[in-house]
Amino acid sequence: KPRQKVKLTVTPKDAAAAIEGSYSVSVTDEQKVPVNEDNETTILSSLLLSSDLQGYIEKPNYYFNKTDDKKLAALDELLITQGYRRFNYKDILADKFPQVAFMPEQDMRVTGTLRDRTGMPVRKGALRLTVPGTTISAEAITSPSGVFAFTNLALPDSTEAVINAKYGTNASNLMIMLDPAPLPLIAKNPHPQEEVVNIDSTMSAYLNNSKRQYSYLRTLKEVKIEGAKAKRPSHADHPALSGLSSINSTVIEGDRLKDCNSVALCLQTMAMGLTFFENNFYVSRDYQAGSRVPVQIFLNGMPIDYFGLLSVQPSEVESVEVFTKDDLGTVNRMYNTNGVLVVNTKKIEKTTISLADLKKMLPKDNMLKFTPKGFAKQREFYMPKYVNPANTYNFNDLRSTIYWNPKVMTTAGAPLTLEYYNADGKGTYKAVIEGIDKDGNVSRFVYRYTVK
Template sequence: MNYKKILPAFILLFFTCLSVFAQRDTLSLKTIIDRSVKYANDYPIEKVYVHFDKPYYAAGDTIWLKTYLTADIHQPSQISKIVYIDMYNDQDSLTASIKLPVVNGVAPGMIPLPVQSYKQGNYRLRAYTNWNLNFDANYLFTKVITIGNPIDKEVLTNVNFSGGTSPQQGVTVKIFYKDASGRPYADKKVKWRTEASHDETGKGSGTTDANGYLTITLPPTPSITLGASTLFTTLDIGTKNVTNIFPLKSAATGKDVQFFPEGGQLIAGIPVKVAIKAIKADGLGIEVKGTIVDNQGQSVATFASQHLGMGAFAFQPEAGKSYKANVSFADGSQGSYDLPRVQASGITLLAINNDPDNLAVRITCNEVYLNANQNKNFYIIGSQGGFIKYAAQQQINKQVFSAPIPKTKFQSGTLQLTLFGPNGYPVAERLVFIQRNDLLNLAINTDKPLYLHRQPVKMTISAKNGALPAEANLSVSVIDEKKVPVDEDAETTILTSLLLTSDLRGYVEKPNYYFKKPDEKTAADLDVLMMTQGYRRFVFRDVLMGKTPKITLLPEQGITISGTLRNRTGLPIFKGNVRLLIPDKNFSAQTVTNSEGQFKFENVMVNDSTKVTINARDNVNYNSVMLQIDGVTYPSPTRIINLPDERLNIDSAMRPYLENSKRVYNNTHQLKEVVIKAAAAPRRLGHLDQSALIGLSPEPDHLIDGERFKGCTFFVSCLQSMALGLTYIDNIFYVTRDYNAGIRKPMEVYMDGLQVDMNYLQSVVASDVESVEIFFKDGMSGINQRDGTDGVLVINKKKAPKGIPMKLADLQKLLPPPYLVEFTPHGYTPVKEFYSPKYNPARTINTGVDLRSTIYWNPKVLTDKTTGSTLLQFNNADGTGSYRAVVEGIDKDGNIGRFIYRYRVQ
């Protein structure tokens, strides 16, 4: 793909246009542009955005979604044809992984949430392509998915924190306990403990008061430790003990205030705007106000945050002085923070972005810098998505230069302005957000503004590019707002993702606030945001120095199954015959190996859980050949920046939705009379059955049930994603907390009581695993002391039932011939169609009750290229009130858009 064609044809020279440098050690404007073009051409960035049918879910639901994959500046990507979506729980255990084929830059999908598998909590979802994994993990689409579980729930909780405003003051935790009917659990005994990195840091007990409240006072704890801690409480309700888990990051009291001079530096004698950002330990903004004082105690400026802890102030720093801010936070606490050091000599780049038609750019230097760089050339470059949209050259012969840049040169989104000094390297940078009327114009209309419940709806979707009809690929969701209340400011949308957050480093709180109702206030707040965030695409200094990312994974154009054919001595077989067979599809294909004995089947259409057979029988002396299938690398869990989006009090925050979900579950799961006969449950095999492991703790620190490996192709790849508290590096497992502390001893690995190495685990079949036990310490076994290891990993294999004769076919499966391999690759995840009931208007009585919260979901909405519109039809549910329809999508030219429409049901 030729990315150079995306570059605009214009290179604007404003101010004074001069020839190329006279100095030999400088970089010309052409060099900067050429190297940037080459970088964008060689290392294009794909962006993944996922549209969900609603913002949160309950166990038993299905997550309906659609991925949009773009490259360049929102063009439907042709780089990758496969997108992955993984979901982890709050302990970084993989709970779901789907693989979707991308067609024309889009891929619909679904993730079922079985009641038995999903506990209540905050899950971390990430979407990516293989090509994404070559770059900064921040490029992966990430989102917090909150899942409630109201089924058979006997204890509901609500927690809040107070105190801890000083290092000497402990944090008070107040927890309210009630039953499913809302009655408080009064006078109930509670045991509690706190943990940090799996180590117990405190414990105690108490009794709830007459109103169901338990109060716990935690001792003074460093904010960083408290923020990484978890509180476990066990409530005795009489019939049993119920444990609840509360992350303590919201209880952490640490705060930070950062200062961001416009252009990057405080320079003596130059008036400057300084942005501020105040955040709490949980990553959320906190309102702040304060005074800037110099090193002589004189006040030079005052400030106050204007939105989510962010704000700005202006002052003129002086040479030889230092400055600090004395601040007061909204919770009454105070602090003092140093501002960046004042540079005695320097030049900076300023931008004024309040004109809808032009962006005003100003270059300012102080007298010292001017005298040292008189008549030298400087460059300014404006880039979007890594592509240069604007370039100019200026000779410095006075302290202030300014010029307007027409915004028609840019598209809506983040613009990076960079000022290059005489040596051709960047000296100042400013991010601005360009807002133009250039988005895909979407609209929704219905045949009526008011409907009856279950009444059919005719909905027209239209798309225009300017005034012309647009051929667009869209997704539409309709939800019952009474059941699914939405915080619109906090929504992740196709606009917030592709135009804003995907281009910025760090967490952006409530991103849709800047897009929901744009006005002068939101524009001013957005400009402050741009001053406090870092640009994600690339650093010009690295580009000019030739630093490039290390490419280890190539873009996928489809599923590839590959391997090696060898003889019994291990030598590769050249021009060997290898056949692939998919019995379910009655499909087969054949290929021959290369000089290294390698074979490859490309663009294999295979669904998840489908068995594939690789056969090398069509060779001379086939009984003496061996097949080896290449493994699949699964990326390890990565830190996501969205963690501040986690909901703490899920029971109360999602109350309307969870109450409706419980009604749905009760209506669809009618209990039947069950006659229980005494039968002993089969005992699970474990380390206590092995004499060599008796000294380990009776209970492992973590237990992975063998069912979790169902459908897993390569055991070790799945294990590294599921093993809590472990780090997997260079084919070795380590205990994470010890590894991070500098203890780099490998874990000891046992299989059925026998000591094995990691190479042995490569041959383990995932379906044969009964369980995996993880021990951070070796207890009384002496294993680690004897072998110089740290921690013990125990794999228990399933045992065949005794007394059952084995058939020859079963024995052959256990001992397959070396020329034959049967396995289940990670194929495409099947996607069902969203069920939307159709009611007969002639019938006035319908059995059952329609409690749907998602009324309609359609990820395959295509508008007509001639009219730009399409018609959808569906029926309302029994819920009354406001129904909210959202349409998002992209047209064939890469224009993106979003529209919200509401109608009422009575």
């Protein structure tokens, strides 16, 4: 029944006698977490098959799920095809084992090198590691090559640790070089065959249940952030050019010039309505009519000639404005020209910084702050306890994982009994027990029961 207390008895046996072992137990609601058993990764498929074969194995648990003669024959073909031949029994019988490439991690440690300002390692240098706000601290002495190591650490996650060498001699001239934490390489999926194109439809049952499970939580309303559009540089920023009308202008955005080697050369073809001849720009309609009055060029409101335009970097240009008409005639009369070409460069915002802020930005020579990948606090799997009748609770129990225990130790004596409560979901619940006994035998068992 829903929310009923369940007692699950675990008794691993070898033939007829109970045996000692270490196992994990999980109970899930199959209506909420449907699984293709042939495609599962289990303790059997991982230890006995995938870890000893080369290449991709499609549906590795297929060979262990309800085994028959057909699956055993397919397993033989798989082992022959994908190289199940890496064992040398002569070496094993002679106690010659292959070298272990990756040793098991024994503790959390922080390593690095202590150097002086010339880059030379400092031998017998004293360092101290502390975590501000806690009583955690450790000390270390560098080796002849300047290497230090803080071992057997138990740092909590998301904390800031400090290493300083200010207690040693010549401390003001020391530099602490921390070794980077080893991280796995980011690569493409080695098994693209397992990629799911539409994950939403594949996990629809689980996603719909999660939506119901957290529907009672308060959802924040939409927040719209409105702001004024940033003002771009233009000819209107300069009083001498404010009389030019934007109606008669053609704007060339700076992005169009980013691949140019020279702004002056690109404008010879990009400046619509202008003709370039002998280091001058002319209004095309007047040039074709015989007029040889050049266009005046401005750079951020300052008059320049064509050679001044050659010094402008394309990456610095915000926009270029081309005016083939000067309706008021203010620019044409002042410079005795015909037409205006305005180049606007990007504005660089200047900010001030105090001396105290600058000191904070500069690292201290004999001190180093860093955030290590620490341990998270141990958490136990949450299981509700329904001591009162089910109708006295005013919430829905929509758990998909009903029970989880990663460390179930059995003995050769009395059977082990596990207790938990069902959720509100009705249907088939799946209990999976897998592990290894004291003799190294791998086992897995699946038990299903119905909640009505």
